[in-house]
Amino acid sequence: MSSADRVKWNLDSLRREALKLLKPKRVAHVLGVEEAAVRLARRYGEDEDLAAAAAMLHDCTKRLDKDEQLKLCRDYAIPVDSGELKSPQLLHAKTGAVIAQERFGMPECVCSAIRWHTTGRPNMTRLEKIIYLADMLEPNRDFPGVDELRALAFEDLDAAMAKALESSVKSLRRREMNVYKDTLEAYRWYSRISEQEE
Ligand SMILES: [Fe+2]
Ligand SMILES: [Fe+2]
Numbered sequence: 001m002s003s004a005d006r007v008k009w010n011l012d013s014l015r016r017e018a019l020k021l022l023k024p025k026r027v028a029h030v031l032g033v034e035e036a037a038v039r040l041a042r043r044y045g046e047d048e049d050l051a052a053a054a055a056m057l058h059d060c061t062k063r064l065d066k067d068e069q070l071k072l073c074r075d076y077a078i079p080v081d082s083g084e085l086k087s088p089q090l091l092h093a094k095t096g097a098v099i100a101q102e103r104f105g106m107p108e109c110v111c112s113a114i115r116w117h118t119t120g121r122p123n124m125t126r127l128e129k130i131i132y133l134a135d136m137l138e139p140n141r142d143f144p145g146v147d148e149l150r151a152l153a154f155e156d157l158d159a160a161m162a163k164a165l166e167s168s169v170k171s172l173r174r175r176e177m178n179v180y181k182d183t184l185e186a187y188r189w190y191s192r193i194s195e196q197e198e
Contacts, residue, residue: 011052014104018056023063030059032138033131040130043154047127053106054113054131061095069095076102083180090180093118120165120186129157136164143167159197162190 015034019027034055041051061072069091073080076098084090097115100106106114113131116124120132137150145167153160165187172179 011049011056014053015056017104018060021060021063026059026062028140029138030056032140033058033134036134036138037130040134040153040157041127044126044130044157046130050107050110050127051113051130051134053104054100054110054127055134057100057104057106057110058096058114058117058131058135059092060099060114062092064092064095066091072098083178086178087180090118116182119180119182120161120190121182122185122189124161124186126157129161133157133160133164136168143171156197158190159194161186162194165190 019030022030034052037051037055038048040046041048061069064072066088069088070080072078072095073091076095078094078098080091084094093115097111100114101108101111109125109127112125113127116128117131117135121128124132133149133153137146137153145163149160149163149167152163165183169179169183169187172183
């Protein structure tokens with residue numbers, strides 16, 4: 001078996017295992033994120049297999065409820081702050097990263113892409129940005145401005161991050177939901193960068 005075959009086999013088997021962890025309604029989304037992440041990785045010279053693996057696992061704990069999330073946080077000594085207690089759906093990024101590492105043996109770069117896929121953060125790695133954006137613009141997503149975001153993501157990753165974070169902050173504010181501090185910091189960071197580039 002060539003090494004390309006081995007990677008292919010590993011990715012196929014990882015995909016099978018990852019999909020088993022999802023609610024059936026989330027399968028199309030995760031496959032869409034994989035497709036978008038691989039295309040972005042190819043565009044920016046990132047490792048396509050790492051992007052595929054991070055995409056497959058990015059929502060691997062999403063089906064767990066708040067108590068199960070908190071139990072995982074206790075089991076793995078993951079710190080939980082008051083913002084996350086108010087918005088427990090944020091926790092799947094942290095618990096997903098730990099499961100990717102502990103159960104699937106994923107490297108640090110894949111785990112950190114999972115860790116930051118929900119909120120973003122300042123100064124993200126290229127793979128973190130690719131997974132954040134792929135999650136938002138995968139083919140099943142439909143919201144005002146998604147086509148512009150898709151086009152921008154293939155032109156300029158940082159400008160696309162600024163746009164994506166802006167739309168996520170605005171949508172949270174419109175729904176009178178809490179904007180988590182990491183999201184705000186990421187939004188400020190990427191808005192500043194794209195202003196400087198203009
Ligand atoms: Fe997610
Ligand atoms: Fe997702």
